[in-house]
Amino acid sequence: MAMPSATQSPLFTKEFYTSLFENIDGENIKTCLQCATCSGVCPFGHVMDFPPGRMIAWMRAGILEEMLESDSVWMCVSCYACTEVCPKEIPVTPSLMTRAKEEVLLAGNVPTELQSALEFSQRYGNPLGESSRKRAAWIEDLDFEVPTARKVRRPVDVLWFVGDYASYHPRVKEVTKAFAKLLKALEIDYIILGGAENSDGDSQRLAGEKGLFEVLAEKNAKAFSRCEFGEIITTDPHAYNALKNEYPQLGIEYPVKHYAEFLVERLEEIKPLLKDNGKVRVTYHDPCYLGRVNDIYDEPRTLLEAIPGLELVEMPHNKTTSLCCGGGGGGMWLDGFRWEKAEARLSEWRMREAASTAVDVLALACPYEPPRFEDAAKAIKGAEDIVVKDIIELLVEVMEE
């Protein structure tokens, strides 16, 4: 029996360079000015052998193999900082960096930490390696019922796509439970998928595993098709991005909202529920996939400003210049690798800014962030007393007695 041999060398050839033109706005890469703004704004550009600008220069010169010797692409956090500032509107993150990761991954050059997360995602439908049967185990901690698709067999208004870290991570589950309380208080007619939900796959896709992303998307599509609902909501900007921008390319199309959009629509119902718990100085960290990627900057701030006594202040990097927490593009699964390369954590950089802004609270809107920033707060002088909370938690806190 003859079998095709597996390709072992990555395809950083001329074909790779020209394949980039196929992406949306991909041809813009031809107009690169070599201004190196991308490399300068990249939070890990200083430790990359091949930051984006240099990658483009070398590819144009036809020198491709040297790029393979390097593992720089695994430093990319897919934060879109480069894409945001590029004067020629080159889709650096979605096209160049993501495609480069795909090629390196196809060649089998995957850091071991990342490998486990990908294998877990394939096997259990979540990168944490937890049993898929326990995906909705967090609902057992609540003293009210969270409606699951299996129990509620009728059309509903809303399908809440819970997401991986929101389902399993002990710290993030607190946010998830708070959101369930909020939905209950607002009398939202909703369901969750429970064990039938799979990882949205977006971070796996951005870590170069496009095939895995497609498998996960197909599984979610199957689960969606068994329910009747008006729209999808999620607390996870990565899931939001997948459902809004990537799933439709696979023919999976549903209206989707991040919770910030969903709650702002109900602001007049929420406001009377909020009590004044005294003055508090808060700053907000824009998640990459809510802000830069999907242009949602105002809604989270509107929610925070609705809290009586809350003073909202901005950090030096905010909105389009927001700093990455370090969790994107597979970063949640590359902490060790990146520490070895850079001896720096992006979350600590951010926490230093929060400390210099002299706030009581760092407010968040992404499930990757609470554990990352809580850890950073412990490590940064002056940040020890900063409370790290999701906007949902801040809202629910002032709703309760």
Add this chain to the structure above:
Amino acid sequence: MTKIVVLAKLVPDLVEELEIAPDGKALDMMWLRLLINEFDNHAIEQAVLLKEAVGGEVTIISPDAEGVDDMLFTTAAKGADKLIKLVGDFEDMPNNHALASAFAKVAKEEQPDLILTGVQANNDLDGAIGPLVAKELDMPYVGYISGVTLEEGGVIARKEYPGGLIGEMEVKLPAVLGIQASEEPPRYVAISKVRQMMKSAAIDEHDVPELADTGGLPVNRMYLPEAAERAEMIEGDEDEIAAKLVELFQEIGVM
């Protein structure tokens, strides 16, 4: 050309909760999810590394189980040349004596120079597969191997010993090695490559009409760990403790 055969099996996935079957003597297969035995995964990696280093042909043999096709196609994407599935009465997970006998018969047909398998598995109740297969085929066996170099007519196998010692030994071929760890961590293959293999690779099915009924252990009871009463600490000097132990052993009938 060196012919390398890897014997691999799927074992209960311990991420999922294990349930005991109604008869109280086995795991409930209905609730079981299976995954490749981690040590077998290392054996596969070691085989592919050897093939990449000196050439050769790698054949993977695995008994039928839910998910085994995916596992086999994954090994093909890693570099395995031939995939064999043993088909027969494997539903209830046979004991290792029966499985080793089935493995040995099919492996023999391949006329292997080297047989690799994981040194152990989480469901080995009646000994490990490696030595049982070696006995069936009358080949030498060395276990706890964490490195293999192919040489003319033999291999240099590196075996781990307690205390951080490593022994290097020459093993004449054909031989069976129980792999503790491959020289490199098992590689990742992109799903798109596995999917490609699903379309292009073939799995040879070998019928195993009857499983050997020798060996195996009769299981009286299988149960989850139970909270027990606290251990009794025997007081006294060495002689007193020894005397008390003898008394206790006699009492429970093991002496």
